[in-house]
Amino acid sequence: xxxxxxxxxxxxxxxxxxxxxxxxxxxxxxxxxxxxxxxxxxxxxxxxxxxxxxxxxxxxxxxxxxxxxxxxxxxxxxxxxxxxxxxxxxxxxxxxxxxxxxxxxxxxxxxxxxxxxxxxxxxxxxxxxxxxxxxxxxxxxxxxxxxxxxxxxxxxxxxxxxxxxxxxxxxxxxxxxxxxxxxxxxxxxxxxx
Amino acid sequence: xxxxxxxxxxxxxxxxxxxxxxxxxxxxxxxxxxxxxxxxxxxxxxxxxxxxxxxxxxxxxxxxxxxxxxxxxxxxxxxxxxxxxxxxxxxxxxxxxxxxxxxxxxxxxxxxxxxxxxxxxxxxxxxxxxxxxxxxxxxxxxxxxxxxxxxxxxxxxxxxxxxxxxxxxxxxxxxxxxxxxxxxxxxxxxxxx
Numbered sequence: 573x574x575x576x577x578x579x580x581x582x583x584x585x586x587x588x589x590x591x592x593x594x595x596x597x598x599x600x601x602x603x604x605x606x607x608x609x610x611x612x613x614x615x616x617x618x619x620x621x622x623x624x625x626x627x628x629x630x631x632x633x634x635x636x637x638x639x640x641x642x643x644x645x646x647x648x649x650x651x652x653x654x655x656x657x658x659x660x661x662x663x664x665x666x667x668x669x670x671x672x673x674x675x676x677x678x679x680x681x682x683x684x685x686x687x688x689x690x691x692x693x694x695x696x697x698x699x700x701x702x703x704x705x706x707x708x709x710x711x712x713x714x715x716x717x718x719x720x721x722x723x724x725x726x727x728x729x730x731x732x733x734x735x736x737x738x739x740x741x742x743x744x745x746x747x748x749x750x751x752x753x754x755x756x757x758x759x760x761x762x763x764x765x
Numbered sequence: 766x767x768x769x770x771x772x773x774x775x776x777x778x779x780x781x782x783x784x785x786x787x788x789x790x791x792x793x794x795x796x797x798x799x800x801x802x803x804x805x806x807x808x809x810x811x812x813x814x815x816x817x818x819x820x821x822x823x824x825x826x827x828x829x830x831x832x833x834x835x836x837x838x839x840x841x842x843x844x845x846x847x848x849x850x851x852x853x854x855x856x857x858x859x860x861x862x863x864x865x866x867x868x869x870x871x872x873x874x875x876x877x878x879x880x881x882x883x884x885x886x887x888x889x890x891x892x893x894x895x896x897x898x899x900x901x902x903x904x905x906x907x908x909x910x911x912x913x914x915x916x917x918x919x920x921x922x923x924x925x926x927x928x929x930x931x932x933x934x935x936x937x938x939x940x941x942x943x944x945x946x947x948x949x950x951x952x953x954x955x956x957x958x
Contacts, residue, residue: 634908641904656897663904696889703896704849710903711834711856714939715827746907 573601573624573672580647584694591688598684600674604667611652611665618677620651626671627735631743632663640743643668643732649702651676668736718747719755766794766817766865773840777887784881791877793867797860804845804858811870813844819864820928824936825856833936836861836925842895844869861929911940912948 574596581587587595601624604610611617613633621628621644628644641663644650654661685692712724722745726733733741742752767789774780780788794817797803804810806826814821814837821837834856837843847854878885905917915938919926926934935945 630904632904632908639908641907642900651893651897653897653901656894657901662901692885692889696885696892699889699892699896700844701849703892703899704844704846706896706899706903707835708846708850708855710899710906711823711825713903713907714834715825715832 602675604671606670609666613664614660620676622649622674624672627668629668630663640740721745722755791873795868797864799863802859807853813869815842815867817865820861822861823856833933914938915948
């Protein structure tokens with residue numbers, strides 16, 4: 573797990589052995605089983621999660637129905653909105669698969685930034701990257717039909733289509749489950765030539 | 766204009782006179798007239814824009830038609846995605862109104878971070894805040910009907926409804942212009958009691 577983390581970080585900066593040891597000392601790795609709820613709607617938390625293995629899902633409950641808004645897989649970070657809003661969380665975060673995550677929290681972050689100031693630059697760059705990635709995803713969502721959204725998902729995150737239940741995927745794409753079934757059938761059918 | 770900027774920054778940290786002067790010396794304020802295009806699709810840029818006065822709009826051209834994806838008004842920042850992707854921009858940024866913006870660019874950012882390291886912390890916090898704000902906006906968009914989206918806009922950004930043309934607003938809300946007209950009429954009509 574450490575190797576995966578350090579390989580990821582090395583894309584941004586070369587860490588010294590001292591810096592690597594500092595991260596390992598923090599004891600931030602947590603194994604969480606499939607189905608485990610990391611955050612409940614209504615709760616408050618200061619913990620954020622960086623996925624090393626597995627898949628996390630954010631969902632709201634609207635009129636008694638789950639509405640999935642995002643999935644996070646390997647090397648993606650989910651910082652619950654409530655950390656910034658200081659309000660109780662509006663959504664749940666649960667494990668779609670057995671997962672290994674790095675749990676971040678402000679006291680550990682502060683400690684790392686003090687001992688290892690370059691880490692703050694790294695966090696800023698990662699957040700800026702994430703902001704752009706999310707903006708492109710939102711723009712694409714707005715500019716696409718349901719079928720186009722599903723096609724784009726097959727191109728950009730093909731693993732997700734295999735890993736998560738179809739009704740969660742439909743909700744995530746803003747499509748009714750029966751519409752997603754129709755789209756999938758249409759795309760599977762060889763086109764008349 | 767400076768006062769507005771410093772009032773905004775003071776919500777996050779108290780600036781010394783030296784730090785304020787450093788920002789003013791950078792000569793980052795730019796006045797841009799209504800209709801001016803700050804970024805063309807297909808171009809590359811390293812400039813980001815922080816709106817002090819006025820309104821900027823991001824839009825794509827899809828099948829010859831403008832698709833508005835976002836508006837930025839006072840004290841909002843737009844960092845074009847192409848700064849991070851290193852690809853030509855997929856969208857345009859234009860002024861909906863006569864505007865005053867602060868133009869950021871990497872060399873000035875680097876200079877400020879070196880002279881004034883706390884500014885990097887400030888930028889990280891602002892980016893984290895923006896990430897959460899955008900995530901909530903996207904989640905709300907996914908979980909809402911067109912009418913709900915318009916109602917939410919009236920609540921959260923009532924000024925926008927007055928400031929931008931209705932066809933741009935419709936596109937921004939992911940609604941056809943004729944549907945938005947119907948929604949507006951329905952909401953204006955006093956409900957039968």
